[in-house]
Amino acid sequence: MAAIHPDRSAAAPSAGGGGGIRRRLLPAVRHEEIALLGLFLLVAAFFAVAVPSARSGGTYLDLLRDAAPNLIAAIGVTLLLLAGEFDLSVGSMLAFTGVVTVSTFNATDSMWLGIVAGLLTGPLIGAINGYLVTVQGMNSLMTTLGMLFALRGLVYVWTNQTPVVDENGFSVFTGFYRGEIARIPLPGIIALVLIALAWLFATRTEFGRNIYAIGGNRTAARVSGIRVQRNTFLLFVLSGTMAAIAGVLVASQTGTGYFDAGVQGFELIVIASIVLGGVSLSGGEGNLLSAMLGVLILGMVAKGLRLMGAHTTQQLVVTGIVMLLAVFLHGVRQRMLVESRRRNRA
Amino acid sequence: MGADSIRTLDVGSPAGRSTRRPLAGLATWLFRTQEGVLLLVLLALCVVLSRLSPVFASERNVFVLLSQISLTMITAVGMTLLIVGREVDLSVGSMQAFVGVVAMQTLNATSNLFAGLAVAILAGVVVGLVNAGLTLGLRINSFIVTLAMLTILRGLAYTFTDAAVQNAHNLEAFRAIGIGFIAHIPGVGRIPWPVVITAVVFVAFALLLTRTTIGRYVYAVGGNPRAAELSGVSVWGVKTFCFVVTGVLAAVSAFILIARLNSGQNNAGFGFELQVIGAVLLGGASLAGGQGTLVGTLLAVLLLGTLNNGIILLGIDSSWQLAVNGLIILVAVLLDARRRRAVGQE
Numbered sequence: 001m002a003a004i005h006p007d008r009s010a011a012a013p014s015a016g017g018g019g020g021i022r023r024r025l026l027p028a029v030r031h032e033e034i035a036l037l038g039l040f041l042l043v044a045a046f047f048a049v050a051v052p053s054a055r056s057g058g059t060y061l062d063l064l065r066d067a068a069p070n071l072i073a074a075i076g077v078t079l080l081l082l083a084g085e086f087d088l089s090v091g092s093m094l095a096f097t098g099v100v101t102v103s104t105f106n107a108t109d110s111m112w113l114g115i116v117a118g119l120l121t122g123p124l125i126g127a128i129n130g131y132l133v134t135v136q137g138m139n140s141l142m143t144t145l146g147m148l149f150a151l152r153g154l155v156y157v158w159t160n161q162t163p164v165v166d167e168n169g170f171s172v173f174t175g176f177y178r179g180e181i182a183r184i185p186l187p188g189i190i191a192l193v194l195i196a197l198a199w200l201f202a203t204r205t206e207f208g209r210n211i212y213a214i215g216g217n218r219t220a221a222r223v224s225g226i227r228v229q230r231n232t233f234l235l236f237v238l239s240g241t242m243a244a245i246a247g248v249l250v251a252s253q254t255g256t257g258y259f260d261a262g263v264q265g266f267e268l269i270v271i272a273s274i275v276l277g278g279v280s281l282s283g284g285e286g287n288l289l290s291a292m293l294g295v296l297i298l299g300m301v302a303k304g305l306r307l308m309g310a311h312t313t314q315q316l317v318v319t320g321i322v323m324l325l326a327v328f329l330h331g332v333r334q335r336m337l338v339e340s341r342r343r344n345r346a
Numbered sequence: 347m348g349a350d351s352i353r354t355l356d357v358g359s360p361a362g363r364s365t366r367r368p369l370a371g372l373a374t375w376l377f378r379t380q381e382g383v384l385l386l387v388l389l390a391l392c393v394v395l396s397r398l399s400p401v402f403a404s405e406r407n408v409f410v411l412l413s414q415i416s417l418t419m420i421t422a423v424g425m426t427l428l429i430v431g432r433e434v435d436l437s438v439g440s441m442q443a444f445v446g447v448v449a450m451q452t453l454n455a456t457s458n459l460f461a462g463l464a465v466a467i468l469a470g471v472v473v474g475l476v477n478a479g480l481t482l483g484l485r486i487n488s489f490i491v492t493l494a495m496l497t498i499l500r501g502l503a504y505t506f507t508d509a510a511v512q513n514a515h516n517l518e519a520f521r522a523i524g525i526g527f528i529a530h531i532p533g534v535g536r537i538p539w540p541v542v543i544t545a546v547v548f549v550a551f552a553l554l555l556t557r558t559t560i561g562r563y564v565y566a567v568g569g570n571p572r573a574a575e576l577s578g579v580s581v582w583g584v585k586t587f588c589f590v591v592t593g594v595l596a597a598v599s600a601f602i603l604i605a606r607l608n609s610g611q612n613n614a615g616f617g618f619e620l621q622v623i624g625a626v627l628l629g630g631a632s633l634a635g636g637q638g639t640l641v642g643t644l645l646a647v648l649l650l651g652t653l654n655n656g657i658i659l660l661g662i663d664s665s666w667q668l669a670v671n672g673l674i675i676l677v678a679v680l681l682d683a684r685r686r687r688a689v690g691q692e
Contacts, residue, residue: 146675153669316501320494
């Protein structure tokens with residue numbers, strides 16, 4: 001079960017004036033995506049006013065490239081969170097996959113073999129996480145925290161804490177990151193395709209819809225015939241696979257397997273973005289597209305601040321504040337929603 | 347210490363009834379509780395290490411080991427209270443940098459040890475209050491609040507200094523806090539200051555948690571906040587107390603860290619928060635609240651510290667530390683899951 005839980009006793013605030021502004025805000029209150037899209041546009045508009053260079057369309061295409069690894073990793077983590085499970089190992093996966101990929105390049109002189117090896121680490125680690133959580137009944141937060149340390153440690157031992165450089169200099173490989181089709185960056189296209197597939201999976205298949213049932217009430221789900229263990233296991237495999245794809249992309253950025261890729265809290269940033277997108281840490285609540293908007297909002301904040309020439313220091317501070325603000329507004333929105341439902345019933 | 351909660355853990359288990367025979371009771375405790383299993387593993391590890399390395403059991407090495415774990419342990423004491431009270435604080439890692447930098451600057455400006463210490467503790471209180479205020483006042487999940495605080499404090503630490511604040515005051519007593527010893531005690535040896543501070547903090551809070559009303563309130567609030575509220579316990583008050591204690595203890599460990607390094611570094615404590623939380627959970631606390639003891643936390647921190655010490659003593663590449671820590675967490679959680687199933691919990 002999800003270990004961290006919001007304050008369940010959060011009651012709706014007493015019904016206030018309920019004037020016209022409130023009614024006009026209702027679409028944004030009802031639909032998470034609209035509220036988040038509004039927030040994204042607000043952030044983008046702010047930077048467009050503040051920084052001339054942020055006004056070109058290229059900025060947003062670049063954003064898609066920069067945010068691609070986070071988006072892709074967030075797909076798997078979101079689906080797991082919806083099912084009430086955590087995956088903290090994605091940050092270390094980024095490094096592990098990258099190092100495996102480039103090391104295989106150097107060992108076999110074959111790019112495709114390297115990419116396949118890198119991508120295979122995903123389902124493998126995911127399956128280990130999934131086995132420990134579902135079959136052994138271990139807490140997913142602790143299991144993947146252990147995996148976070150274990151994988152990072154293995155990478156350190158293996159690389160001796162030096163980056164693994166692609167000795168063949170495969171230009172096709174770095175092309176994955178730099179390439180573009182019709183001006184849209186390749187990583188962005190990969191991310192968008194994966195998001196579309198995951199969205200179809202989550203909304204159009206029985207398995208996908210069952211995720212909410214599992215995250216909402218595991219026992220009820222089991223009693224009503226959903227194969228909770230099998231589905232949870234597969235979601236871990238999916239999360240590992242997505243993290244591996246993100247890891248290969250990060251490695252293709254410079255054709256290097258970095259031992260410290262994702263070490264500065266990648267897993268926490270991904271979870272924060274998802275929660276910013278309205279997904280509950282206790283499972284069963286939220287949706288994939290909103291979570292992706294959450295990732296893009298934090299990505300836009302970081303990108304805008306970089307364009308403004310802000311130092312990393314200010315970026316960190318502003319990111320933290322935006323995170324708090326967004327999650328606070330989410331809470332307000334939910335309370336308004338509860339209130340408006342209650343009023344409708346009355 | 348911690349006996350009360352151990353007894354509650356055993357309620358309903360068939361073995362719990364055999365406490366009439368003290369030896370059987372001890373065996374039950376050893377094999378059926380998280381603390382017992384940790385103690386067994388720790389003892390086994392100590393036996394193996396003292397066989398393999400003649401240095402391991404020496405007075406000098408034991409105190410080196412205890413000094414090394416002091417920072418984690420001091421922060422873990424606060425974190426145990428907070429996790430038992432159903433909240434979590436991810437900002438303790440960035441606190442190491444932020445408080446360290448601020449305290450060192452104060453020391454340099456005033457050349458007064460107490461001024462530096464006062465500023466450090468004040469910073470801890472303020473961060474604790476802000477975390478509590480945002481979590482309880484704005485009803486945002488503490489995972490997110492303190493994650494935002496993690497990025498904000500790291501950013502502020504970077505703002506204060508480009509790399510590190512060096513010691514420009516040369517107070518002798520200052521270095522002693524990190525690397526000095528208190529007077530030689532016959533039969534025991536020269537005890538390092540960090541070990542003394544850790545022991546005082548541990549004993550004080552162990553007594554508080556098991557022998558005072560507020561300690562019981564922490565368990566009550568974590569176990570069932572609604573019930574605690576209804577029976578007249580101030581959930582706000584108790585949780586704020588836990589947040590402030592965690593902030594202050596993180597600040598104390600940051601102060602010892604700068605005394606040890608002789609500088610306040612802005613990159614101190616990356617990933618420290620996950621190590622501390624990992625140790626607390628390994629010690630038997632649950633993020634669902636209401637469970638956990640300081641004895642368990644101590645044993646977990648000792649186990650991880652002993653392993654790291656052993657890796658160094660045996661001349662193994664220190665890169666292995668992280669990987670082995672991760673594996674230990676995995677094994678411990680696995681054993682715990684099996685134990686729970688055997689005892690019929692969950």
